Amino acid sequence: MKVAVAGAGWAGLAAAATLSRKAISINLFESSKQLGGRARSVTDGEWFIDNGQHIMLGSYHHTLNLLSSFGVHERKVVRRKLLQLEMHANNSNTVTLKVPNVAAPMHLLWGLMRAKGLDLHERGTALRLGARLIRNKFNISEDLPLEKWLLQNGQTRRLIQFLWQPLCLAILNTPIKEASTRVFLHILKKNFGREREDSDMLFFLPALTDCMPTHAKQFIEQHHGKIHLSQRVTGLAIEQNTLTGIYLEDELQPCEQLILATPPWVTKKLLAQHEATRSLSHDLEQFHHHPICTVYIQYPDTARLGTELIGLVDSIGHWVFDRGINGQPGLMAVVICGPGKHMTMDNETLAQTVMHELSDFYPNWPAANCWRVMREKRATFGCETAIQSRRPGPKTPVKGLWLAGDYLNTGYPSTLEGAVKSGIMSAKGLMAEYGLNSPARATP
C-alpha cells in the first residue's frame, strides 16, 4: 500500500506520525524547504525567530499526547502558568482576571468574582453568564455572531472591551461582530468545563520548529517514513472515483492513499481539477482568511514586562509576550490579531507605532535596539457563524483521498490543536477504512 501525505504543517506531521506508529511507511511531500507550515521558526537576516508568536492551552490534549508519544516531556517544550489575563488601556484602566488553583469550573467563577478593575455590577454580570454557561454545559441552541450574543446576554460594553473581545481575538482571530459564538463557547468548555489544568497557558520554550516538527520528523524517519522537502504536489490523479497517484510538478507518483494536509487555499485548487471533488472545492472557496502580525522588538536586557504576557486594549498591538522566558531577555513579541489599521502601515511605521505604545505603558524602558515585523496574511480562517457548516470532515468522495488541516470540522478554530486533531482524525479514518489498524511496530 503506497501512502502519501502532502503538507508538513502540524496537521500533516500529526497524520504522518499516527500512520507511522501503526507501521505504515509513508512518503511526506512538503513544498517548502522546512517543516512546520505556519507554525515554524525562520531565519531572517541575523534573527532566528518564530514565524509568529504562538501559545498553547492546557486543553490542547491531542498536541500534548502527540508530543508525549514522541517521548518528549511537556516540561522540555512548554512552561505552564495559571491563566492570567491582564488587560491594559492607555488611560491607566486595567482589568486582571486570574484563575486560582481550585477545581474546575469553580476556578472560572472564582476568577470572575475576584477580577480586578471591574466594578460590582460588571463582576456580577460576567459571573451570572459564567454560571449560566456552566449550567448549560456551554451549549447554545442557535449560533450567532459573538458580540450580538454577548449583548443579548446582558454583557456591558466595557466587559466586552476588556474581557470578551480580547478573548475572542486570541481564540478565534476573528472580529467579534462576525465570530461564531458556538466555536467560542466550545473552546471555553474545553478550557473551563473539565479540569483546572485545561485552562493553563502553555508558553513554548524552544524555537517553534523544535517544539514539535523536529520531534515528529525523527519519529517518522525512525518508523521508515520518508520526508521530501521542496516537493510540491501540483495535481491529483483520480480514475473512476479512486485515487491513483499525485503529480509532483509534472511527474506522476503512483499512490493508493493520500492525506492532503495542504492549507485550504491550496487544497481548494487541487480539488477543483476533478469533477468528483468540485463541490468540496466549492465549499473551501467560501473560506476567507485573517492575518496575524508579530512585531519583535529587541530592547536591552533590562526591559521586562513583569509577567509573561499582557493584553492591550484600544491599541494597535493586542498582546505583548516577554521572550525572556525563551532565554531571549529584552525581546518582546507584540501580536496583532486579525485585520485592522496596521495592515496599511509599512513595517517601519508599524514598528515605531508599537514601540511608542509600549513606551506609554513602560516609560522607563531603554530605547529599543532593533525590530522585525513578521506578517502572515493568511494566518487563520475567519471563524464566522456562516462557515461552520462548510467545514469538511477528513473523508472525501474519492476512494483513497483524505483531508487534514486546521480548517476541518474539529470543533476548534484555526489552531495548533485543531490542526493536530485533524491529522489524527484523518489517519485514523484511513486506517479504519482499510483495516490497517494493526498493532504498532516497536520503535527501532
Ligand SMILES: Cc1cc2nc3c(=O)[nH]c(=O)nc-3n(C[C@H](O)[C@H](O)[C@H](O)COP(=O)(O)OP(=O)(O)OC[C@H]3O[C@@H](n4cnc5c(N)ncnc54)[C@H](O)[C@@H]3O)c2cc1C
Ligand atoms: C502568526 C500566527 C500565530 C498563530 N498563533 C497561534 C497560537 O498562538 N496558538 C494556536 O493554537 N494557533 C496559532 N496559529 C494557528 C496555527 O499556526 C495554525 O492553525 C496551524 O499551524 C495550521 O497547521 P496546518 O498543518 O493545518 O496548516 P499549515 O501550517 O498551513 O501547513 C500546510 C503545509 O502544506 C505545505 N504546502 C502547501 N502547498 C503544498 C503543496 N502543493 N504540496 C506540498 N505541500 C504544500 C505548506 O508549505 C505547509 O507546510 C497561529 C498562526 C499564525 C500564522
